[in-house]
Amino acid sequence: DTTHALDALSQEGLSEEPVQQEKEAAGSGGGGVWEMVVGGVRKQRRRKNCKGRSRMTSMDQDDDDDDDDETEGGDDDDNCGGAGGGNERQREHPFIVTEPGEVARGKKNGLDYLFHLYEQCREFLIQVQNIAKERGEKCPTKVTNQVFRYAKKAGANYINKPKMRHYVHCYALHCLDEETSNALRRAFKERGENVGAWRQACYKPLVAVAARQGWDIDAIFNAHPRLCVWYVPTKLRQLCHAERSSAAVAASSSITGGGVDHLPF
Amino acid sequence: DTTHALDALSQEGLSEEPVQQEKEAAGSGGGGVWEMVVGGVRKQRRRKNCKGRSRMTSMDQDDDDDDDDETEGGDDDDNCGGAGGGNERQREHPFIVTEPGEVARGKKNGLDYLFHLYEQCREFLIQVQNIAKERGEKCPTKVTNQVFRYAKKAGANYINKPKMRHYVHCYALHCLDEETSNALRRAFKERGENVGAWRQACYKPLVAVAARQGWDIDAIFNAHPRLCVWYVPTKLRQLCHAERSSAAVAASSSITGGGVDHLPF
DNA sequence: AGAAGGACCAGTGGTCCGTA
DNA sequence: AGAAGGACCAGTGGTCCGTA
Numbered sequence: 001d002t003t004h005a006l007d008a009l010s011q012e013g014l015s016e017e018p019v020q021q022e023k024e025a026a027g028s029g030g031g032g033v034w035e036m037v038v039g040g041v042r043k044q045r046r047r048k049n050c051k052g053r054s055r056m057t058s059m060d061q062d063d064d065d066d067d068d069d070e071t072e073g074g075d076d077d078d079n080c081g082g083a084g085g086g087n088e089r090q091r092e093h094p095f096i097v098t099e100p101g102e103v104a105r106g107k108k109n110g111l112d113y114l115f116h117l118y119e120q121c122r123e124f125l126i127q128v129q130n131i132a133k134e135r136g137e138k139c140p141t142k143v144t145n146q147v148f149r150y151a152k153k154a155g156a157n158y159i160n161k162p163k164m165r166h167y168v169h170c171y172a173l174h175c176l177d178e179e180t181s182n183a184l185r186r187a188f189k190e191r192g193e194n195v196g197a198w199r200q201a202c203y204k205p206l207v208a209v210a211a212r213q214g215w216d217i218d219a220i221f222n223a224h225p226r227l228c229v230w231y232v233p234t235k236l237r238q239l240c241h242a243e244r245s246s247a248a249v250a251a252s253s254s255i256t257g258g259g260v261d262h263l264p265f
Numbered sequence: 266d267t268t269h270a271l272d273a274l275s276q277e278g279l280s281e282e283p284v285q286q287e288k289e290a291a292g293s294g295g296g297g298v299w300e301m302v303v304g305g306v307r308k309q310r311r312r313k314n315c316k317g318r319s320r321m322t323s324m325d326q327d328d329d330d331d332d333d334d335e336t337e338g339g340d341d342d343d344n345c346g347g348a349g350g351g352n353e354r355q356r357e358h359p360f361i362v363t364e365p366g367e368v369a370r371g372k373k374n375g376l377d378y379l380f381h382l383y384e385q386c387r388e389f390l391i392q393v394q395n396i397a398k399e400r401g402e403k404c405p406t407k408v409t410n411q412v413f414r415y416a417k418k419a420g421a422n423y424i425n426k427p428k429m430r431h432y433v434h435c436y437a438l439h440c441l442d443e444e445t446s447n448a449l450r451r452a453f454k455e456r457g458e459n460v461g462a463w464r465q466a467c468y469k470p471l472v473a474v475a476a477r478q479g480w481d482i483d484a485i486f487n488a489h490p491r492l493c494v495w496y497v498p499t500k501l502r503q504l505c506h507a508e509r510s511s512a513a514v515a516a517s518s519s520i521t522g523g524g525v526d527h528l529p530f
Numbered sequence: 531a532g533a534a535g536g537a538c539c540a541g542t543g544g545t546c547c548g549t550a
Numbered sequence: 551a552g553a554a555g556g557a558c559c560a561g562t563g564g565t566c567c568g569t570a
Contacts, residue, residue, distance in 0.1 A: 091550070094553050136506025138497075139483065145542055162545065162555050196552065218404065231543075232403075241401025356534050356570070410562055427535050427565065461532065499564075534570085542562065550554085 092158050095195045097188045111170075111185060111198075117159060118171045122229050124151045124159075143229050169236045170202045173209070175227045176220065180205045206236065207243050215244045357423050360460045362453045376435075376450060376463075382424060383436045387494050389416045389424075408494050434501045435467045438474070440492045441485065445470045471501065472508050480509045 098110035125140065125147045132139040140146060143164070151159045174181040184205065188198040210217050217240045222228045363375035390405065390412045397404040405411060408429070416424045439446040449470065453463040475482050482505045487493045 091554050136502060136509075138502070160555055161543085162557095165544070166554090194552065234544075237401060237403070244401075359533050425535055426563085427537095430564070431534090459532065496563075536566105536568090538566080539564090540562105541564105542560105544559090544561105546556105546558080548556090 092163075097185060097193060097195060097198045099186045099189050100182045102189075114167060115171055115174050117164065118168075118230070119226065120156065121147065121151065121159060121164060122226060124154065124156070125229050141229070142231055165231075165233065167199060168230050168233050169206055170199055171230070172221065172227055172236070173202045173206045175224055176209050177205065180209075203236065203239055207239050210240045211243065211247065215240060357428075362450060362458060362460055362463045364451045364454050365447045367454075379432060380436055380439050382429065383433075383495070384491065385421065386412065386416065386424060386429060387491060389419065389421070390494050406494070407496055430496075430498065432464060433495050433498050434471055435464055436495070437486065437492055437501070438467045438471045440489055441474050442470065445474075468501065468504055472504050475505045476508065476512065480505060 093104075093107045093109045095111065095114055096104055096108045098104055098112065100112065102110055102112070104110035104113070121143050125143050128147050128150050129139050131137075145161065148159065148161050148164075170181075173184070181202075184201060185198070188201065193201075210220060213220050217232050217237055220227075221230065221232050358369075358372045358374045360376065360379055361369055361373045363369055363377065365377065367375055367377070369375035369378070386408050390408050393412050393415050394404050410426070413424065413426045413429075435446075438449070446467075449466060450463070453466065458466075475485060478485050482497050482502055485492075486495065486497050
């Protein structure tokens, strides 16, 4: 129900830098390159990967018996973006803190790209849901293992569960309070902080959002069309609970001095 | 949000027959004994079981370390309802087809009791949910393993997962079309059919309900306040899907002769 | 035979920690 | 050092099949 066009030119981890688009996107306060690039091609682009085997096998969930025996040998018909030849294990480039609209340079990925991955996952979920409905099978409402498996089969090897779960709360802040999210990115970029520090810093403003909206972080996630497909991260849930409790205690002792369960409103 | 009082006098599997209540409930077309009995006691009654160890330990989810080493030995301070002494494994009495309001005689359980178990499970779920909310933990929306474990710890040893899953669609028919459900029970009782036959027969009218309401069996379950806590059984889902498909084919070929996807409306 | 339920199993949510 | 992600693990949904 939102735009589908974004996938076409997703900047990928090991990508040749998307210099052309970058020129046109220059600066741009709000949407950034992921919103600007594009005109509709909807197609998972194949990655130039040293260690090949990225099949695009349809929308199957069944053919689990095409053996995955790695064929560890040759098949490097593609030079690895100049990174050096061999068959060492490849990973995505690490993230760096970028401001909105900024494309990461060098062997790095930016935060617009990170957030774009969440939208891609949601689109994979929608495809899985459609297949399930057609077949009359159980229909997932969240991005589950099944969806990650599907994404991998569709060629999106750069998506994996630990990564996506790791940054969910950052994406949540981006969805729920984009102004604050953008300001945080600019501040952390300016200070030269690393991604881990930025990630940690996303919790606090997100808890503040929860406070404003009645503390029910599950309800807050579920009420948002793009966020509702993600599980609430354990740590975020704990932080909201702890903060609510101490806020309640503080309020009841300062106002009434009365019972702890006496929530203020 | 519905009445909580029903638990008090639940007829249990190995129970001494609840003769007193039975007298007062005699016949009664609609609600049956589970709706009539009672005046509010809300308390899990302890079972008279040959092999004891039914603790009522609070609402804990944590003390998983009180060893369950069975103490297979003595502790039969209770005679086993006259059924014979030893320490053979005890089970619930089997269900028989009873009509609405009818209490099973002999070592049998009736269908009102069966349906009552579903309501008890829902109440256990609500308790688990309340605890989870208090603690700021993940909050289940369905009757999960966790809820079955909780029920067992609360002393409801007569509730178990395979049994509850086995009859879910029967309970669904009872919730969604009580008239039809009641009629089916009367018919199958009259014909002297066993529980298995009745259980099988519940599918068809339930699929008919689904047909009337647009085939989305998940939505139908979720829209019902008591049913929404139960997972849609696999077989029911399959039946609905198969029936919808063939209904669609039949309709499209008889009306237009056109495309298969052309659903009638 | 008909039925209750212990116990198993494939695949889940969650995330640690060996890797680069 | 900071970070990406393979792989593990406890507990899940689902139901079979040894039991009575």
